[in-house]
Amino acid sequence: MWELIRANKRKSLFLFFVMGICLLVLGFFIGGAYAGDDGGFIGLFVAFGIWILMSMISYFRGDSIILMMSRAKKVSYNVHPQLFNVVEEMKLAANLPVMPDIYIIPEEAPNAFAVGKKPEYCAIAVTAGLLERLNRDELQGVIAHEMSHILNRDVLFMTFSGVLLGSIVFLSHVFLRSMWFSGGGSRFRSKSSKGGGQLQLILIVVALIMAILAPLMARLLYLAISRKREYLADASAVRLTRYPEGLACALEKISLNNYEMKTANKATAALYIANPLKPKGMKLSNLTSTHPPMDERIRILRNISHGANFIDYQNAFTSIKGKQNIIPSSGIRERKKINIRTSTAASTQTKSTKKSTRDLGDLMRAVNKYMFLSCACGLKMKLPPNFKKDKISCPRCGRENHVPIAELAAMSGMIAIDEKNDSIQNNEQVKQDSFVYNRTGKGWETFSCRCGSPKQLSPAFNKASFVCNKCGRKIEIKGP
């Protein structure tokens, strides 16, 4: 496994440096085009500066920027117990040192991505649509795929090459625009001496060609790396889950969806498990896509027959795509037989579309810190975080319902403070003072503990009791 990661790193580093040289050469020629002989080195320096600056930003703040851009919200165990369960399972299988942070993106399109510069600090984000559509086995496949990206250091690498690509595109854009508006750079040419003029003319022409070609070159390199990494992550996912059909079904469901992700863009597209942007018009050639074609990925997964190690994936890959090494040689040397497991029985359940639309909506609301109240008459009320009254009279029966409003304020926007105060107070009296909460239905429910801290139960919550993380009271849950 470690050898595999190292081999992967070496190959990627090589491509990474080719892209870097691309950037520096571009900088050199653009500088030359502007200011003659000495300009080349100034341009080189400026290009290098841009590269370093952008890399620094993306290394230290990249994760949070990406998560913010995709509007992912960090969630606690209660919001989706199954997701936490699956992530923990895969964390153990992948031997990850820490539990990744888990984020949910309140969007209907099914998709997922992982961020994190190293396995010690990483996060996995999935959309609400994905959670709603996939069963446990499929979800496990997707999580394993994302986990593999973290393990293989793909995220770090893709971020850096993404930044590099961005720098190249940025530089050539600036150059081409300035050429356009300054009339082919004649302004600069007239300043230099007669002898230098000719040299500069050549530099300008080369710079122009470079400015047009470099972004294309860099993009093709970037995409080639990106596609290869998707296959490798698929292979690792199969190895982790021992169940290729799970990921295959998940990919099938993801590819069948008609929603486009509103929060994804060209810069973040490569991070997702499936291309979040729908191709407009005709199917673009494989060369210009961040992801390998979906049906090919599915076909390879379905072709795996004997076992779930890397050799089995490579064999399946060869039978479909022909001779091409997708797994580094060290992975192929692994001889340990990994048997494919059978599907878990619990994963065969179907819901009506209406029900699943409701569940999806509720999940998105829970992520967005809505409160769920159930009136005794059976009407469910879902209150947004900016609801400011502490009492609500039920529109159906007129009963007054208490809204844990102070607690709601603590939930929206003050999570950081909340976490600080989460240390359990060792008050013996409080510990004995347990109370019973009666559930009114099977859906989402919000109530407050006696100490005032808000508690949200998800439909999947099925324990008989739990301990309040603020005051240490035992809360018993009874009801349907």
Next chain:
Amino acid sequence: MDCPVCKNEPMIVLELNEVEIDYCLSCKGIWLDAGELELLLGSSTETVEFLNSFTSDDITKEKTHKCPICNKKMEKILVIGNRKVRIDKCKYNHGIWFDSGELEDILGMRKLDNKNKVLTLLNDMLGKKIKE
């Protein structure tokens, strides 16, 4: 999501028997998201029929409201049955706003759903007596 009429007044979501509406507690208006109408009426053909029966009303002096989702001005729509009901619809199809009672009026006069199941449920939801 804030009520387009009362502004700064958060709408709450009500759910009963898997039917869901956005509801303003102060003006008692109802907002239906794009997909919500279809779920409410239970079939896409009826919804399409319903939406096609709309005639836009440009001459009215009634105050325009802004779509709570995209914040752009909504257009006025006349639904003509035995009476005329004027509702607000988002031009970008984010949803429809019904002032208090308008949705019930439309459901009542158009007989959109068989046996008025939806109307019964809606009245039940908002604690109104069923009109005979």
